[in-house]
Amino acid sequence: MSGYRPPYRSSMLVSLAVFALYAITLAPTTSWWDASEYIATGYGLGIPHPPGNPLFVTLARVWILLLTPLGLSVAVSVNLFAAFTSSVATGFFFLISHRILSRFSDKHWLASMGAVSGAIMGATAYTVWNQSNVNEKVYTVSVAVIAAVSWLALRWYDNRDSIVGQRSLLAAGYLMVLGSTNHLMSVLPVPALAVFVLAVSPAVLINRRFLVRAVLLVLVGLSFNAFLPIRASQNPAINEGDPICESISGATVAIYTNGKAGCPALAQTLSRAQYGKPAVSERQAPISHQLFNYFQYFDWQWARGADLSEQPGGGRLLFTFLFLILGLVGFSVLWKTDRAIFYYLTVLAGTLTVGLVLYLNFKYGFSLASDIAQRSAHEVRERDYFFLAGFMLWGNLAGLGLSGICSGLMKNRNSGNWKLKALPIFMIALIPLASNWKWADRSDDYAARDWAYDLLMSVEPYGVIFTNGDNDTFPLWYIQEVEGVRKDVTVIVVQYLYTDWYPKQIRDKTEPEVQFSFDPKFSTDYYKVSPVPSNPISSATDEMMDAVGSGSIQQDLGILIDGVQVVYPSGSFLARGPRFALSFIRDAIQERPIYFASSAGLLREIGLEKWGVRHGLATKLVMRDLEEETSDDGLVRASERMGAEWFDLERNLSLVRETYSYRGIRDREIWQDRSTLNIPMQYQYLFTQLADVGLTSGLPDAEVADLATEAEAFGITAIGGSRYLRLN
Numbered sequence: 041m042s043g044y045r046p047p048y049r050s051s052m053l054v055s056l057a058v059f060a061l062y063a064i065t066l067a068p069t070t071s072w073w074d075a076s077e078y079i080a081t082g083y084g085l086g087i088p089h090p091p092g093n094p095l096f097v098t099l100a101r102v103w104i105l106l107l108t109p110l111g112l113s114v115a116v117s118v119n120l121f122a123a124f125t126s127s128v129a130t131g132f133f134f135l136i137s138h139r140i141l142s143r144f145s146d147k148h149w150l151a152s153m154g155a156v157s158g159a160i161m162g163a164t165a166y167t168v169w170n171q172s173n174v175n176e177k178v179y180t181v182s183v184a185v186i187a188a189v190s191w192l193a194l195r196w197y198d199n200r201d202s203i204v205g206q207r208s209l210l211a212a213g214y215l216m217v218l219g220s221t222n223h224l225m226s227v228l229p230v231p232a233l234a235v236f237v238l239a240v241s242p243a244v245l246i247n248r249r250f251l252v253r254a255v256l257l258v259l260v261g262l263s264f265n266a267f268l269p270i271r272a273s274q275n276p277a278i279n280e281g282d283p284i285c286e287s288i289s290g291a292t293v294a295i296y297t298n299g300k301a302g303c304p305a306l307a308q309t310l311s312r313a314q315y316g317k318p319a320v321s322e323r324q325a326p327i328s329h330q331l332f333n334y335f336q337y338f339d340w341q342w343a344r345g346a347d348l349s350e351q352p353g354g355g356r357l358l359f360t361f362l363f364l365i366l367g368l369v370g371f372s373v374l375w376k377t378d379r380a381i382f383y384y385l386t387v388l389a390g391t392l393t394v395g396l397v398l399y400l401n402f403k404y405g406f407s408l409a410s411d412i413a414q415r416s417a418h419e420v421r422e423r424d425y426f427f428l429a430g431f432m433l434w435g436n437l438a439g440l441g442l443s444g445i446c447s448g449l450m451k452n453r454n455s456g457n458w459k460l461k462a463l464p465i466f467m468i469a470l471i472p473l474a475s476n477w478k479w480a481d482r483s484d485d486y487a488a489r490d491w492a493y494d495l496l497m498s499v500e501p502y503g504v505i506f507t508n509g510d511n512d513t514f515p516l517w518y519i520q521e522v523e524g525v526r527k528d529v530t531v532i533v534v535q536y537l538y539t540d541w542y543p544k545q546i547r548d549k550t551e552p553e554v555q556f557s558f559d560p561k562f563s564t565d566y567y568k569v570s571p572v573p574s575n576p577i578s579s580a581t582d583e584m585m586d587a588v589g590s591g592s593i594q595q596d597l598g599i600l601i602d603g604v605q606v607v608y609p610s611g612s613f614l615a616r617g618p619r620f621a622l623s624f625i626r627d628a629i630q631e632r633p634i635y636f637a638s639s640a641g642l643l644r645e646i647g648l649e650k651w652g653v654r655h656g657l658a659t660k661l662v663m664r665d666l667e668e669e670t671s672d673d674g675l676v677r678a679s680e681r682m683g684a685e686w687f688d689l690e691r692n693l694s695l696v697r698e699t700y701s702y703r704g705i706r707d708r709e710i711w712q713d714r715s716t717l718n719i720p721m722q723y724q725y726l727f728t729q730l731a732d733v734g735l736t737s738g739l740p741d742a743e744v745a746d747l748a749t750e751a752e753a754f755g756i757t758a759i760g761g762s763r764y765l766r767l768n
Contacts, residue, residue, distance in 0.1 A: 048135070064483070078175055080514075087278060126163065134155045166340045189233070281309040320399060337431075350714070366441035435472070502633070503529050506637065507531060575628075677736070
């Protein structure tokens, strides 16, 4: 646009204000799901789950080093990285809105007010805010890429006949390609950019010099994935997928075909083969339900605290439709202002909403379709974070809508006092800020970190603990690798035992020469010093491990575990994961105490539950007849109604009274994520069981009452089916 000067200084101020908001509500440590994995891999330049996210890992490591002089913890530093990238995205969207509104109206204050309002609404949409004050995912980097690409597209549009314009378009393309090595979300502007170029100046696509430079930039951007095989060959502490390549040519083919050919390990990582996602044509739930699931998430964005239900409806629905209408009015402003930009943002919005719904192909929503009782038919958690960029974009479109409404009211009237008259209209932009604060605030959330500490401190020196999935694994990785807590404990993820690389890594990491020693500062009354194991957890060769599969046992199978013969009758089915677990247990139990993060799950699957003894949050495998040999070792059994599990009562009391930490678990007002409610429930059930065992064992009434009171302190209730408050 001729004569237009972008307000970069104002954009920086808006970004700083949003960054400050995120910092005020920042998580002080790690959180659930992928946060711990990404913090740990950023700290140690590791390789997280496929596709490996090399750009994120590298940026996070550089960011940590840059903030080191400030004395911040690693977790806070990486969480601030999420805040920074989201605030950068906000700044770019502010510039986009200001550019549009400057042409829509000759009132400069209207452009500024509309752009600021849009920035506020986009930045404080519930999911955006909730993902920007803790680095749970890598998506905030991709949102920054999407926003930057969109701004560069407008800079090309305004300068398309100059070298500056061509460089802007090349930079936009390069950012998307480089961003793809963070996450494929970064390439979502491609359809919108293609439509934009075709609508504005398709001749650029046949410009030879432009095309040569574009191809070179694509090659350079994708080459960042070479980080994966290079770093994997150095055996970092976290090396998921182990994408090592035997040749440069194989790695190159895998990188430039996005995992469709070439080096098998790298190809499987880049293509995320281990997840076995079905084709888009094979719907995992009806499209109508998937669209309703998206609307559920949209309904949360603008006034999360206005209604207690997770279902669309109630008091929150009024705000939902208000912001829906404002966004649609924003499209009207675009249509009247500039058709080319209208095409770009309309296609981008469609890609980030309906396009993603179709492509992601989710199962039934976590909290929807209650008539579908089978949990495997549902997503394991809410997936609103996938629509992060779309929610930020819609907030900015709503800002355009507010400006359009004000402009319409100003027509044919004396506009002298309209700045004051428009102020109440623009105050609508503060609704998400006010209503979402409590739900998005993470400033007192220590739950994941303290739970990980408690679980590891339940395990004796050099113990092995079998975990089940993300939430009982990644926090343990974080606290071991970043905080250095109980690195002597070997954490084994049962799900990963089905892969060809993970069992070998576990074997190699427990070799005596690389086994971490038990740090005496973590000693308790029940364990102080233990000898370092003299053998790895398994003596199996690579070939032997590769030969392990899943299937039924053809004849009775007896496995000797610590002097006890455990028999699996003919016809029993044993999958690859449990087979490895049994092998590790058999080979390691003489030198390494064996624990399970859950008394259900694997322990029951392999038929060893009758030898389980609870040590706080963990269950230890004690291979002897517990029914006969309990008089001198303090083991007490809970009642049938409390699960009939065995407890080492004194050790449990010591753990819950003297060792465990409960920050953000016992006294947290709002538990936003229903899928992690099993965490406070574990503590509640543990204290309830201990009160029950205390009665059986003759514990004084006052102590039993204290345990029961503690159980109530961890008690939770659902109000309106969604908001979870503490019972005090």
